[in-house]
Amino acid sequence: MVTVGDPAIEVRALCKRYGDYEAVRGIDITVQRGEVFGLLGPNGAGKTTTVEILEGYRTRTSGEVSVLGHDPALRSIELRRRIGIVLQSGGIYSHITPREALRHWASFYSNPRDVEEVLELAGLREKADARSRTLSGGQLRRLDFALALVGDPELIFLDEPTTGFDPEARRAAWETVRSLRALGKTILLTTHYLEEAQALADRVAIVKDGRVLAIGPPQELMAHPPHHPSGAAHYRVAYRNDDGELIERDTDDPTTLLHELTSEALARGQRLQELSVGRPTLEDVYLELTAASSGDRDV
Amino acid sequence: MSEASGAVKSDAVNPLVLSWRQYRLERRMFWRNPSAAFFNFVLPLLFLAGAGAALSGNQHQLNRLVPMIAGMSVMSTTFTALAYNIVFLRERGVLKRIRGTPLPTTSYFGGVAANAVTNTALQIAIVVIAGRLFFGVGWPRHWEALIVFVLLGVVCFAALGVAFAHVIPNFESTAAYVNAVFLPVVAISFYVFDSSSAPGFVRTIAEALPLKPLIDGLSAAMVGGAGLGGHLDALAVIALWGAFGLYFAVRGFSWESARS
Numbered sequence: 258m259v260t261v262g263d264p265a266i267e268v269r270a271l272c273k274r275y276g277d278y279e280a281v282r283g284i285d286i287t288v289q290r291g292e293v294f295g296l297l298g299p300n301g302a303g304k305t306t307t308v309e310i311l312e313g314y315r316t317r318t319s320g321e322v323s324v325l326g327h328d329p330a331l332r333s334i335e336l337r338r339r340i341g342i343v344l345q346s347g348g349i350y351s352h353i354t355p356r357e358a359l360r361h362w363a364s365f366y367s368n369p370r371d372v373e374e375v376l377e378l379a380g381l382r383e384k385a386d387a388r389s390r391t392l393s394g395g396q397l398r399r400l401d402f403a404l405a406l407v408g409d410p411e412l413i414f415l416d417e418p419t420t421g422f423d424p425e426a427r428r429a430a431w432e433t434v435r436s437l438r439a440l441g442k443t444i445l446l447t448t449h450y451l452e453e454a455q456a457l458a459d460r461v462a463i464v465k466d467g468r469v470l471a472i473g474p475p476q477e478l479m480a481h482p483p484h485h486p487s488g489a490a491h492y493r494v495a496y497r498n499d500d501g502e503l504i505e506r507d508t509d510d511p512t513t514l515l516h517e518l519t520s521e522a523l524a525r526g527q528r529l530q531e532l533s534v535g536r537p538t539l540e541d542v543y544l545e546l547t548a549a550s551s552g553d554r555d556v
Numbered sequence: 557m558s559e560a561s562g563a564v565k566s567d568a569v570n571p572l573v574l575s576w577r578q579y580r581l582e583r584r585m586f587w588r589n590p591s592a593a594f595f596n597f598v599l600p601l602l603f604l605a606g607a608g609a610a611l612s613g614n615q616h617q618l619n620r621l622v623p624m625i626a627g628m629s630v631m632s633t634t635f636t637a638l639a640y641n642i643v644f645l646r647e648r649g650v651l652k653r654i655r656g657t658p659l660p661t662t663s664y665f666g667g668v669a670a671n672a673v674t675n676t677a678l679q680i681a682i683v684v685i686a687g688r689l690f691f692g693v694g695w696p697r698h699w700e701a702l703i704v705f706v707l708l709g710v711v712c713f714a715a716l717g718v719a720f721a722h723v724i725p726n727f728e729s730t731a732a733y734v735n736a737v738f739l740p741v742v743a744i745s746f747y748v749f750d751s752s753s754a755p756g757f758v759r760t761i762a763e764a765l766p767l768k769p770l771i772d773g774l775s776a777a778m779v780g781g782a783g784l785g786g787h788l789d790a791l792a793v794i795a796l797w798g799a800f801g802l803y804f805a806v807r808g809f810s811w812e813s814a815r816s
Contacts, residue, residue, distance in 0.1 A: 312656060314812075334568065334658045342656040348648030352588040353581070364577050365659045367569055388588075404653070 263326060265290045265412050265443040266311060271320035273306050273467075280306040282467035283320070288445055290411075293438050295458030295475075296447040297539075299547060303467040304447040305345060308416055311445070312342050325412055338366060341410035343401045345417050351390035355381050355400050358389065359407050366408040378436070379403035380429060395426045402433060412443045419453060431456055451540040461539070463546055470546045475539050493537055494518070497530040571663045578659070578667025579674075586671065596637060596675050597682065600629045604683065608691050615692055622687035623775035624746055627767055629679040630709040631738065634672050638717030639724065639734050641668075647727045652812040672714050673707070680706055684778065693779060701777035701784045704791070709770045712794045715801030716766075722808040741767050749775075766797040 266288035273281040281303045288294040296304045309315045310322060313329035313336070322329060327336040349358055356372065363369035376385050379399045384392055389400065398418070405413060415434070419427045434457050437444060448454055454461045455475045462472040471478055480491070492511040496518070498504050508514045511534050522529050537545075586592055604625045611617040645651045654664060680702075687693035696702045724733045748754045748762035749771050762768040769790035776787055784791070 314652070314655070334660060337656065337658040338568075340656075342653075344649065344653060344656070346649050347653035347656075348645070348650045349653070350581075350585055350645075350650060352585045357581075357584075361577060361581050362657065365569060365574065365657050408658070 263290075264288060264323075265292070265325060266294075266445065267321070267323040268307070268311070269321040271307065271310065271322060272318045273303070273310060273315065274318045280467055281310075281317075284462075284464070284467070284469055286462055286469065286472070288443060290443050291438070291441050292459045293434065293444045293446060293457050295454040295461035296445065296464055297449070297451065297454045297461050297543065298464035299449065302464045304464055305416060306467075307464070308414055308445065308447055312340070312414055313337070338408065339411050341405035341408060341413040343405045343413070343415045343418050345420070347401060349389050349397065349400060349404070352388060354386045354388060355392070355403065356385040358400065359403055362404050363407045368409060369407050370409045372407065375403050375407050378406065378433065394421055395423070398422065398426075398430075402430070406437070410442070412445070413437060415444060415446045417447055417449070419448070419450065427453070451538070451543055455539045463543055465547050471542070478542050479536050479539055491537060493535050493541075494533070495535070496532040499527065501530075503531075569658075571660050571666075574659055574663035575666035575670070578664055579670040580667075582667055582671035583674065586675070592637065596633050597679065600625055600632065600679065601682065601686065603628070604686055618687075618691040619693055619779045620750055620775070622683060622691060622693045623771050623778050624749060626680055626683045626774045626778065627709070627745070627771035628742055629683060630676055630706060630770060631713050631742070631767055633675040633679050634710050634713035635717040635720070636734050636738055637675065638668075638672060638714055639721045640730055642718055642721035643724045643727050643730045646721070646810060647813045649812065655811045669714060673710050676706060676710050687778070696778045697780045698777045698784070701773065701787070704784055705770060705773035705777055705787075705794075708791065708794050708798065709766075709774075712766050712770075712798035712801060715798055715805045717801075719801045719804035719808060722804070722810055725814065741765055744768075745771060764793065766794045769793040 264287045266286065268284055268286040271281055271284045272279065284303070284307055286294070286296075286307075296307065298304050306315065310317050311324050311329055313332045316330050325336060325339055327333055329336060353361075356376065359372045359375055363372055376382050379402050381396065381399050381403060384396055389397065392400065398421070402418070405415075418434075419430045422430060431453070434444060434446070444457075446454070446458060458475060460472065460474050461478065463470045463478075491507060491509055493505055493507050494511060494514055495503060495505045506514060515534065518529060519532075586596075604621070607621050607625075608618060611621060642651075655661075684696060688695060720733070720737065724730050744758065744762045745765060745767040748759050748768055754762075769787075773787045773790045773794075775781065
């Protein structure tokens, strides 16, 4: 039996090859219990392939994988009882209602959550008795969440859970993820929304071309961008010059740079318009990392 | 939570109970889907009514018509309905979602198969009763033969339907694929069953396909003739097709759309 201290997910040197194409080329990831872990990367980076290997949908070419102490390739029912999956696009029977679907799904588990409670949590109370073919895209996505949660899983896979959501629905989904985290659930999230990874994930792995480019808490990746040679803290000073052009300068020592810039401007009797000092966002880190990795490759 | 990670959840739900629940869900969905109900029940009845009216007064012809319609009903409620359903569920991602749950594969297919058996049984009952009431065809002579042929026919055509679903690339082309098989098989089987002057090679083809032997068996069971023992060769042909279908249904089965 798995003890509490063991990680929820351990992936070592995972590779997946489709014919000549290597979708995953040696990924190492460890997800701790109770953690929200984000897999971030452009389309075709290997995120979904990796997640589908962990979910038991695909077999791996090589590498070691452990999910809650099980090898997912063996597809044991015991493991599937303990995980919940929100697929990127999973359909549902068109002629049954969310309540009926949830009751049916709940019957697969010996200790399911209360169906009414899950309807409430997913924001589906008003649509609980409508045929699912009459639901909107956002409502169907909420049903995806509800169906993944009704078995009260320890580990939840969310594959691009908010793609196509309006901002309000996205915030609501984020609240659901946070409430699951508060319950001690482990969550593996794939997304191409940086904002989402930054808002939800305790740690993220930035993936491109089947490899992990960087891994760590979002704040740390922003404070110590891995592409930066010294790995030192790194700031960006921005302002508009006399021609109104936006100038951005990266520095490890914003105090000195600001002093130079402002004294020079004051000496000329000018003001620096829209002067700001910022840390790079996860988006900056991401864009620089993914751009750098395609530089040495013909994509 | 930490206490949930131990052996707490190791007690499995009974797979038979899950089959039953899947069966109940399939029944509910069937009745809520008007087009499924139409194709399964109304269409064969329209055939029966139309052809029956045309042949009215010719009891010999009517006695041949009823088992033909019964055989076609077995094929449409299993082969056609399952090929449609499996492709639809596969392309919509429903099968993939189910595969990610603890519902055992055997429980899922148990429920689906029981649903097909129910539809076929209802259909045969309707055809038998309509034959008795409106077309002067007597009650079946060999009930045991009727049950054996219907059950074997369901297994055979259901397996072939699931296997055939694997060949169909997307939902839009399902009707074309299914009809490309269903219509010629029905046409050649009806023709050879009904006409003693069919050319030899056409007869050979029809006898080698599963529908003509099924109609033979149903005919013997429903309107008279030898019982089970007189149709062992027909049973063998259907069983062989069934084994072929089951092999490819299991082996080629795909839980998700090929484009993902």
